[in-house]
Amino acid sequence: MHLDLRYPIGLLLTTYGAILAFEGAVSRATVLDLNVNLYWGAFMIVCGLGAIVLARRARKSQITNHKSEMT
C-alpha cells in the first residue's frame, strides 16, 4: 500500500547527480583543483541508482514470495 521510499530517494539523487555532473562537465569550474560538481554529481548518481536497484530487488522478492504463497 505504501510508497517504497527508495524510489523517490533514488530518483532525486540521480536527477541531482546528473545535473551536477553535466554542469561540472560543461563549466569545468574547479575548487581547490577539484571539479567538485563533476565528482559529487557522479557520486550522487551511483548512490541514487543504488537506491533504485535496492527498491527493485525488494519488489521482485515480494512478487516472488507472493506467487509462491499463491501456489
Add this chain to the structure above:
Amino acid sequence: MHVAPVDILLIVIYCAFVLAIGFRLRRQMVGSSEFFMAGRSMPAWVAGVAFLSANLGAQEMIGMAASGAKYGILTSHFYWVGAIPAMAFVGVFMMPFYYGSRARSVPEYLKLRFDEKTRGFNALTFAGMTVFSSGISMYAMGALLALLLGWNIHASIVVSAAIVLVYISLGGLTSAIYNEVLQFFLIVFGFMPVAYLGLRDAGGWEGLAARVPDTFVHAWSNLGQADANPMGIEWFGMVMGLGFVLSFGYWCTDFLVVQRAMAADSMNAARRTPLIAAMPKMLFPFLVIVPGIAALGLTLHPAAGTAPLLPTLADGTYDYNMALPMMMSRYYPAGLLGLGLTALLASFMSGMAGNVTAFNTVWTFDIYQSYIRPGQSDAHYLWMGRMATLFGVLVSIATAYAAMRFNNIMDMLQLVFSFVNAPLFATFLLGMFWKRTTGHGAFAGLVAGTGAAAVHYELTGVAGTASLFPKLAIVHAYPSDMAQNFWGAIVAWTTCFVVTAGVSLLTAPKADSDLRGLVYGLAERPARSDAGWHQRPAVLAAVVLTLTLALNILFW
C-alpha cells in the same frame, strides 16, 4: 552570493518532489489514524530517519556550525552527551510504555498515567511551544535567504510555509515523515562537500588544529574549570545539565520526535527508531561542527591568497552565524550551491513540518477532542486536523513576523524551552518507573519545577550580559548563557522530582489495574527476539553507546 539558473532549477525540482509525495499520499488519508499517526505503519528505518530529520531544523544546521566556530569541538557535546545516551534510553526503556499504551500523543499518555489536568498542562504548553518554535525557524530561514541571496523575506516565508502546508494537509504525518527522509538525504549530500573542502583547505585535521586555539579541538580535557574552556561550563554542569536534564527532557518527552517512533509498524520497530536515528546523529558533528571550526581556522589563519572567512559585527566580534553560509559561498560553485541551498531549505521544511504535525495532533486529540468538541465522528476530527494544520502554519507565520519586530524573541524561546522541558522529564521518569507517583504529585511537580526555573532565572545573571527581563536580584553570575541554562535546567528538574515524589507520598495512588502497560513492573516485558543483532534494541543501544564513547575518547 550569486545564484545561477542551475541552482534555481535544483530548488524547483526539490519543491516539486515534496509536493508530489503529498499528492501521491492524499488518497490514503481515509481516517484520523492515517492522518495523525501514519496508520502506525512505518518501517523502523523510515521512522528512524524521520526521528532524526524532524530535529534538523535550519536553526540546528546554522546554529551548530556557528557554535563550532565559537566553541570548537566542545559543541559535539550536544550530540555525544546531549543526544545519543537519551536516544538509547528512550528506545530501550521508555518506548514500550509510549507504544504499548496505544496513546496517540505524549499528553494522552500523561492522561492515561496520571490525570486530565496533567495532560491539559502539557498539551497547552507543548502546542504553544511548537507553533512558536516553527515561526522562529521560519523567520531565521527567511532572514538568511534575504541576507545571502537578496530574496524577499516575505516571499521566502510565505512560499516555504505554503509548500509545507500543502504536503501536510494532503498526506498528514505520512507525508511529513516521507519528506523528512528525503530531506535527510538532501541535508547529508548538500553539506558533506563543504565539510570535506573546508577541512582540505585547512590542511586536514592536523592543519586545522594548528589554526585554532588548543581548547577548540578537545572535547573533555578543558572541562575541569568553567573558565578553562570557551563555553564557560565545567564537566558537572555539562553532564547533568545538558547530558541528563535537557537532553533526556527533549529526546524522551518531546512529542515532536516521539511522534515519529509512535508511527512505527511494531513495538520492536518503535524501540529501534531512536537507536537507528542515533547512528547518523553521532556522525553529525563532522557534517556541521567541523565546517564551523574550519571557518574559524580560515579566519584566524587564512589559506594563502584568501581573505579571512568570517565577517565581523559592529562590536568587532565575529559573526559566527555566517560560518556555514560563508563556507558554502567560498567553496560551492554554481550547481553545488543550488544543492547546498536546497539542503538549507530542506532542513527548514523538515523542522517546520515536524512542529506542525506535532501541533495538529496535540491540538485535535488533546485539546479539541478533549475540551471543545468531544464525541464527534472520525471524519470530523480528520477535518479538524487539516484545519489545525492551516491554523498552525498561520500562527507560525504570525510568530515569524513578531520575531522581525522583537529581536529578543528567540532568546525568549530558549528560556521557555528550559522552563518546560526540564521539569517534564522528572515527571516522566517518576511516572514510568515508580507506580506510587500520583496525578496530583505530577501536576504539582510540573508547576513547581517551572516556577523554580523562573526563580533561578530571576536570581542569577550572566557576567557582562544584559538580561532579557528585569531581575529581582542577582545572587550569582554565571560565566556564560549556556552555564545559566544548564544550571537552570538542573534546578527545575530537581525541584520537580522532589515535589512530585513528596506530594505523591501524601496522596492516594491509582490502583495497579489502572496502571497496566503504563508503568515499569506493570507492563509486559517486550518478547525476547530471535532476530539478528541489528533488530534487537538492547544490542543496538550497546553498539551506539560504545561507538559514542569511542568518539568522546578520540576527541578527548
